Amino acid sequence: xxxxxxxxxxxxxxxxxxxxxxxxxxxxxxxxxxxxxxxxxxxxxxxxxxxxxxxxxxxxxxxxxxxxxxxxxxxxxxxxxxxxxxxxxxxxxxxxxxxxxxxxxxxxxxxxxxxxxxxxxxxxxxxxxxxxxxxxxxxxxxxxxxxxxxxxxxxxxxxxxxxxxxxxxxxxxxxxxxxxxxxxxxxxxxxxxxxxxxxxxxxxxxxxxxxxxxxxxxxxxxxxxxxxxxxxxxxxxxxxxxxxxxxxxxxxxxxxxxxxxxxxxxxxxxxxxxxxxxxxxxxxxxxxxxxxxxxxxxx
Amino acid sequence: xxxxxxxxxxxxxxxxxxxxxxxxxxxxxxxxxxxxxxxxxxxxxxxxxxxxxxxxxxxxxxxxxxxxxxxxxxxxxxxxxxxxxxxxxxxxxxxxxxxxxxxxxxxxxxxxxxxxxxxxxxxxxxxxxxxxxxxxxxxxxxxxxxxxxxxxxxxxxxxxxxxxxxxxxxxxxxxxxxxxxxxxxxxxxxxxxxxxxxxxxxxxxxxxxxxxxxxxxxxxxxxxxxxxxxxxxx
Numbered sequence: 001x002x003x004x005x006x007x008x009x010x011x012x013x014x015x016x017x018x019x020x021x022x023x024x025x026x027x028x029x030x031x032x033x034x035x036x037x038x039x040x041x042x043x044x045x046x047x048x049x050x051x052x053x054x055x056x057x058x059x060x061x062x063x064x065x066x067x068x069x070x071x072x073x074x075x076x077x078x079x080x081x082x083x084x085x086x087x088x089x090x091x092x093x094x095x096x097x098x099x100x101x102x103x104x105x106x107x108x109x110x111x112x113x114x115x116x117x118x119x120x121x122x123x124x125x126x127x128x129x130x131x132x133x134x135x136x137x138x139x140x141x142x143x144x145x146x147x148x149x150x151x152x153x154x155x156x157x158x159x160x161x162x163x164x165x166x167x168x169x170x171x172x173x174x175x176x177x178x179x180x181x182x183x184x185x186x187x188x189x190x191x192x193x194x195x196x197x198x199x200x201x202x203x204x205x206x207x208x209x210x211x212x213x214x215x216x217x218x219x220x221x222x223x224x225x226x227x228x229x230x231x232x233x234x235x236x237x238x239x240x241x242x243x244x245x246x247x248x249x250x251x252x253x254x255x256x257x258x259x260x261x262x263x264x265x266x267x268x269x270x271x272x273x274x275x276x277x278x279x280x281x282x283x284x285x286x287x288x289x290x291x292x293x294x295x296x297x298x299x
Numbered sequence: 300x301x302x303x304x305x306x307x308x309x310x311x312x313x314x315x316x317x318x319x320x321x322x323x324x325x326x327x328x329x330x331x332x333x334x335x336x337x338x339x340x341x342x343x344x345x346x347x348x349x350x351x352x353x354x355x356x357x358x359x360x361x362x363x364x365x366x367x368x369x370x371x372x373x374x375x376x377x378x379x380x381x382x383x384x385x386x387x388x389x390x391x392x393x394x395x396x397x398x399x400x401x402x403x404x405x406x407x408x409x410x411x412x413x414x415x416x417x418x419x420x421x422x423x424x425x426x427x428x429x430x431x432x433x434x435x436x437x438x439x440x441x442x443x444x445x446x447x448x449x450x451x452x453x454x455x456x457x458x459x460x461x462x463x464x465x466x467x468x469x470x471x472x473x474x475x476x477x478x479x480x481x482x483x484x485x486x487x488x489x490x491x492x493x494x495x496x497x498x499x500x501x502x503x504x505x506x507x508x509x510x511x512x513x514x515x516x517x518x519x520x521x522x523x524x525x526x527x528x529x530x531x532x533x
């Protein structure tokens with residue numbers, strides 16, 4: 001009973017002191033709000049950049065050209081062999097005839113040259129369009145496929161893929177570092193702001209000690225108060241995330257310049273970001289208060 | 300039965316800056332006593348009070364308060380001692396943004412007392428100091444004497460065995476000071492609370508006719524039952 005009673009009191013005291021020390025609370029809240037807005041924007045940006053990378057990676061395809069003299073059994077054999085390769089996620093077979101139809105449909109010039117070919121004259125090669133799971137290992141996978149019986153050659157845009165790969169690595173690392181740095185700066189700023197506001201309540205803490213409050217029951221209301229400040233401080237950033245991202249997404253119609261650079265669909269993405277922002281606000285508020293009170297408890 | 304509430308044995312207190320505030324002090328205070336600690340500025344009387352509630356630790360010696368070895372008490376356990384005693388200061392030390400009632404109730408809330416019990420005890424304590432009519436006021440709406448009475452109510456609301464007072468009348472005029480002394484004497488008589496009060500108010504000491512412990516430059520120079528304020532000792 002007693003711990004619950006004291007916890008209840010901590011919550012009541014925390015709310016009370018948020019409002020009685022309103023100007024100081026406002027300082028902490030606005031600090032939390034501003035830094036959380038920056039963190040939220042950084043999160044949105046970095047996750048979207050990650051998403052671009054993912055979409056592009058998923059689009060990379062190895063085209064496997066089959067030798068012209070391979071018959072239907074040979075095709076099945078190649079398919080079975082391909083399925084055995086660990087790194088392959090999807091295999092899409094296209095016969096010579098199918099390819100010819102596709103090409104004829106895609107342009108009238110091609111159609112004009114190809115429509116007179118008989119089935120035997122068709123110079124195209126049957127292909128497998130293969131997508132890989134791990135793009136980092138695409139080179140190994142491609143060489144393995146190339147060595148298989150009945151495979152004429154493979155093509156996956158080697159130089160472009162390599163260039164993308166190294167660019168993505170830099171971008172991923174960069175965004176992670178940026179977000180971590182921003183969160184650290186936020187914590188630092190908020191801890192200092194709360195320290196300043198608690199400094200003015202040194203007297204209150206000394207009176208608590210004087211009347212026999214244990215360390216835990218002194219810290220508790222301050223930590224709860226930090227939590228409340230964190231929650232209040234994350235309201236505006238969350239609204240910005242939800243409405244701002246929606247507007248942004250709709251303005252660009254879900255993609256930037258090309259269908260390859262696709263934005264993340266707002267739902268449920270924005271709710272996850274909001275929850276993350278709220279969690280950062282709460283944790284940082286609590287941590288800040290905890291650190292700040294500790295100083296006055298002579299521990 | 301042990302009637303001693305406080306026992307100080309060979310206590311020496313030296314501050315970090317090298318100043319020695321107390322030399323070889325031996326003192327025993329019985330339950331229910333009313334003791335004045337007197338002395339001029341720098342005599343060590345405030346240090347003595349501070350050591351009793353473990354704001355300062357003695358450099359040497361032993362201090363037992365209500366069975367607790369105060370000299371060896373760790374920071375994180377100080378609350379155990381503080382719950383056994385009440386403390387009143389010259390500057391009242393009230394929470395300015397809490398009402399009179401909340402200030403007194405605060406002392407019980409931090410130790411987790413039930414709400415109806417808090418209500419009963421707070422009203423009783425405020426009645427004892429004569430402030431039952433002002434429970435909804437804030438400290439800055441009260442006079443100095445009234446604020447000090449709130450502080451006393453807060454100190455005794457937990458029914459401690461010991462009440463420490465560090466110059467409680469230092470900021471008050473003689474008339475208000477005597478009111479405070481009446482409240483303290485009343486507490487001493489009706490509740491049996493042991494009171495140790497540091498002061499340099501000559502009139503109060505002479506009028507009250509209680510035990511007087513005189514300190515001079517950190518040394519105990521006299522200890523008399525029903526003593527008077529000695530100018531020559533200071």
